[in-house]
């Protein structure tokens with residue numbers, strides 16, 4: 001699994017400071033994709049257990065959640081890194097363009113954002129969006145937390 005970039009983010013998971021890993025090789029090819037540079041598998045650097053562990057260790061106590069932007073196309077590796085994050089005391093989140101992911105992945109998520117990007121419907125803050133931000137344990141849709149009002 002290759003990480004195109006890493007950022008500390010505040011908006012992607014409401015109420016959390018998140019360590020955000022963007023994974024390359026997205027196979028979905030949504031029309032109007034805002035990040036076509038993520039389509040190529042192998043862009044960025046290969047995630048290593050050591051580098052990932054060091055980042056989680058460094059930010060522990062400041063950040064509270066680990067977010068993967070994609071990566072569901074590498075289910076075993078993704079589950080490994082989600083489990084690792086949970087064991088270190090982090091919440092976990094996946095942003096996927098799919099409507100559903102494998103239950104084995106879901107079992108290790110606190111939150112999931114589902115749905116392909118459709119420009120005409122808008123993102124999570126749009127009333128017409130096809131995308132959902134869900135608390136996995138309760139299956140509650142939390143899109144209202146992204147609303148500006």
Ligand code: SF4
Nearest residue numbers: 026029030033097117
């Ligand atoms: S899921 Fe995201 S990165 Fe992948 S094609 Fe769609 S918009 Fe682009």
